[in-house]
Amino acid sequence: GEPLYTEQDLAVNGREGFPNYSHPALTVTPDGDLLASYDGRPTGIAAPGPNSILQRRSTDGGRTWGEQQVVSAGQTTAPIKGFSHPSYLVDRETGTIFNFHVYSQRQGWEGSRPGTDPADPNVLHANVATSTDGGLTWSHRTITADITPDPGWRSRFAASGEGIQLRYGPHAGRLIQQYAIINAAGAIQAVSVYSDDHGRTWRAGEAVGVGMSHNKTVELSDGRVLLNSADSARSGYRKVAVSTDGGHSYGPVTIDRDLPDPTNDASIIRAFPDAPAGSARAKVLLFSNAASQTSRSQGTIRMSCDDGQTWPVSKVFQPGSMSYSTLTALPDGTYGLLYEPGTGIRYANFNLAWLGGICAPGS
Numbered sequence: 576g577e578p579l580y581t582e583q584d585l586a587v588n589g590r591e592g593f594p595n596y597s598h599p600a601l602t603v604t605p606d607g608d609l610l611a612s613y614d615g616r617p618t619g620i621a622a623p624g625p626n627s628i629l630q631r632r633s634t635d636g637g638r639t640w641g642e643q644q645v646v647s648a649g650q651t652t653a654p655i656k657g658f659s660h661p662s663y664l665v666d667r668e669t670g671t672i673f674n675f676h677v678y679s680q681r682q683g684w685e686g687s688r689p690g691t692d693p694a695d696p697n698v699l700h701a702n703v704a705t706s707t708d709g710g711l712t713w714s715h716r717t718i719t720a721d722i723t724p725d726p727g728w729r730s731r732f733a734a735s736g737e738g739i740q741l742r743y744g745p746h747a748g749r750l751i752q753q754y755a756i757i758n759a760a761g762a763i764q765a766v767s768v769y770s771d772d773h774g775r776t777w778r779a780g781e782a783v784g785v786g787m788s789h790n791k792t793v794e795l796s797d798g799r800v801l802l803n804s805a806d807s808a809r810s811g812y813r814k815v816a817v818s819t820d821g822g823h824s825y826g827p828v829t830i831d832r833d834l835p836d837p838t839n840d841a842s843i844i845r846a847f848p849d850a851p852a853g854s855a856r857a858k859v860l861l862f863s864n865a866a867s868q869t870s871r872s873q874g875t876i877r878m879s880c881d882d883g884q885t886w887p888v889s890k891v892f893q894p895g896s897m898s899y900s901t902l903t904a905l906p907d908g909t910y911g912l913l914y915e916p917g918t919g920i921r922y923a924n925f926n927l928a929w930l931g932g933i934c935a936p937g938s
Contacts, residue, residue: 578931579909580892582923585611585631591643595619596629596920598735598840599913601903602663604709605670609633609905611640611913612661612674613920617651622679622699622732623686625649626657630674630710637911637924646674646704646713656680658702664738664752669773672710675733675752678702678717687730687757691720699730701754705774722768722779727759733768734790736842736901743852744798746821750774751800755788763807765790767800767822780823783816789840792822795882796850796857803831803862803883805838811868812836815883833886834877835868840899846878846927848904858882859934863900863912866891871898874914876925880934888932892923 586596593615600612615627628646633639647658657679664673680696682688687699701722704713722731731754738752750770758764765787767780786807793801800818802825813834816825834841841864850856860883866875874897878888896917903911905924912923 576926576928578929579926580923580929582921584919585640585913585922586613586629586643586920588919593617597621597915598660598899599901599915599920600661600663600674600735600737601901601911601913602665602672602737603903603905604672605665605667606709607906608709609637609911610663610672610710611920611922612646612663614659614661616659617649622657622659622677622683623655623681624657624659624679625651625655626659628658628661628674628676628704632710636905636907637922640922647676647702647715654680654696660732660735662733662735662738662752664750665740666750666773667740668748670707671774672706673738673750673752673774674704674706674713675738676702676704677732684730684732684757689726689729689759691723693717693719699732701731701733703777718777721777722754724779725758725782728756729759730757731755735840735899736791737903739792739794741794741798741800741821742848743794744821746771746798749821751792751822753790753792754779755790756782758782762786763788765802765804767792767818769822781825783825784814784828787814787828788838791841791843793843793845793860793883796853798852801843801883803841803843805836805841806830807838809838813841813864834862834864835866836864837867837869837871839865839871842900842902843883844902844904846904855934861902861910862886863902863914865897872896874900876902876912876930878927878930878932888930890930892925
């Protein structure tokens, strides 16, 4: 088809009640609606700011959007509470939609202390909102104790964007949401939080690596799970590891020098999520991030044709300021991109013709 790339602002800093918007999440409901979620920040800071999780809906593939609504409301007066870092996860078997996010009271990422009691204001907690009606209404619960197998873990946050549901192999149907945690030694590690009972219960797998913040996963064409993480040690590249047991544990962590990164959030998805296992289309991945080693800028989308081993195709969509971003595949064969241009939250729609490049050997 003809190249397609359009974009529009969904939330502009200083408008509709919040001076700052951040941390985009994006998904498609089982009915085909497009949901965009993000932080509304009264003070412009992350946890423990009195932030709210917000949402807008599109019923026409992202061309127009409904009014801004609240998923989880922060409280600006004492006792202050806030919610931030949203990430959607849709169970395609049951239709249930989850919105994972941070729940903070007095402490944020760095100041959180060990503990799992939801009433403890000095712990950075894990919350999940659940919807069984396409994201129209939500129920809420705190799952800190469920996903903290080691009492030494003192902090955790859900990586904002979108989680995955496995399609292939013995763990098909498993729901996976990525978290970063700070362990008892003070190291930042990645961990897959997953459910095998459609979200009734959640558990954490084995923590992996060191300096593993802003991590995401994608299912590969053979059912393995690829972990893709920012490097808190600031190597200037993304880190990767592979799981052969559905995200419970991961093998050695290596640096992917095809993916420059300034230690920031990113997104990695299957370009054709319904492709049969082992097929050429199942091996095609898309990746978005700020492709600079020194600053949150140079927003770039890349394509891999071999399960993420190489990334030969790339295109810049935002040469200036660009922080967090998230991708999702749309029912019409195009892709949604929600990102931070430095002025709020912006939505873009593109197709592979715009991205260019071909999946073929170099010869």
